[in-house]
Amino acid sequence: ELPAWFPASAARRKNPCTDRMMPEGAGDLALAFEQLKARLAAEGLFDAAHKKPLPRFPKRIGIVTSISGAVLRDIYHVSKRRWPSVQLVLKPVLVQGEEAAAQIAKAIAFFNEKYPVDVLIVGRGGGSMEDLWAFNDERVARAIFASEIPVVSAVGHEPDVTISDFVADVRAATPSNAAELVAPDQNDLRAYLLTAQKRMAQAMQKQVKLDRKMLDGLKSRRVLQSPINYVNERRLLLDHSAQRLGAAMQRNQEAQKRRFIHLTAKLDALSPLKVLARGYSVVLTEDGRVVQRAEQVSVGQQVTVKLSEGSITASVLGTQEERHGKEITEL
Numbered sequence: 001e002l003p004a005w006f007p008a009s010a011a012r013r014k015n016p017c018t019d020r021m022m023p024e025g026a027g028d029l030a031l032a033f034e035q036l037k038a039r040l041a042a043e044g045l046f047d048a049a050h051k052k053p054l055p056r057f058p059k060r061i062g063i064v065t066s067i068s069g070a071v072l073r074d075i076y077h078v079s080k081r082r083w084p085s086v087q088l089v090l091k092p093v094l095v096q097g098e099e100a101a102a103q104i105a106k107a108i109a110f111f112n113e114k115y116p117v118d119v120l121i122v123g124r125g126g127g128s129m130e131d132l133w134a135f136n137d138e139r140v141a142r143a144i145f146a147s148e149i150p151v152v153s154a155v156g157h158e159p160d161v162t163i164s165d166f167v168a169d170v171r172a173a174t175p176s177n178a179a180e181l182v183a184p185d186q187n188d189l190r191a192y193l194l195t196a197q198k199r200m201a202q203a204m205q206k207q208v209k210l211d212r213k214m215l216d217g218l219k220s221r222r223v224l225q226s227p228i229n230y231v232n233e234r235r236l237l238l239d240h241s242a243q244r245l246g247a248a249m250q251r252n253q254e255a256q257k258r259r260f261i262h263l264t265a266k267l268d269a270l271s272p273l274k275v276l277a278r279g280y281s282v283v284l285t286e287d288g289r290v291v292q293r294a295e296q297v298s299v300g301q302q303v304t305v306k307l308s309e310g311s312i313t314a315s316v317l318g319t320q321e322e323r324h325g326k327e328i329t330e331l
Helices: 027-043 068-080 100-113 138-146 163-168 177-180 184-219 227-269 271-275
Strands: 012-014 020-024 062-064 087-092 119-124 151-155 282-284 302-306 311-313 319-323 328-331
Touching: 020 177, 027 138, 027 163, 062 068, 062 100, 068 087, 068 119, 068 177, 087 100, 100 119, 138 163, 138 184, 151 163, 151 177
Parallel strands: 062 087, 062 119, 119 151
Antiparallel strands: 012 020, 282 302, 302 311, 319 328
């Protein structure tokens, strides 16, 4: 009985070399590949948004492949050469045949559920399209997509392309290339650390030189050579500031004095006493009001006439008012 993943329309024949049934021609497999690829792409299984980054320094790498063959050996040698401390964990599966796809999907789920690792390599060596067909199975594709662990697809050689390559977080050209992608190169890291060490040493030397230069500059300052010099400098600065402040206060005082004298002169010029000194007088009523108009007093009323020197008490004998240019006398 043929696997369920063979296209139903494919004509089957007996292969005399391998003694197993094969599709007659790769056309039906290619059609099935394109149909599944289109359907999974439409569901978003290939979207870059779902791709997970690979860990930079993995401690444990999971491998899903056959226990026999050169794939496991290549991954082991490349990984250990590049990163000797890494732990490799193999979950052996069939990579070809009717049960291969189910075993691969279960192995991926096993690592996610029971034996967590930092990254997974899922793959096999090269072969025909029929040989690689397990990695075109929808169950494998969905297991890779559901994996919480980053998955590297390493199926066949560079020209070989499978559905697993599209779903995986990273596609490797070969299993050896997959090991190079997941295992950092200790030589590169060592060179990076040496370069970083040199740069740090140079930066420290530069900083020490700058600090020493600044310290020498401070040592040469007069204030540090003799603290009393600093006190004397500050005393001179204080004296100078006091002189400037005193001079400013003196200038301000003189300016205010000149202003006071000016205002006093103006006020004195407007003083009633000046008017009285010129022979004028001021007439006041008994209640002290200044008489400005004749109508403010009446005949017989006593008034006080204030002179520049002394005053006179008088009685009003009569008044004269000017109305519309005419003088009116009241007796």
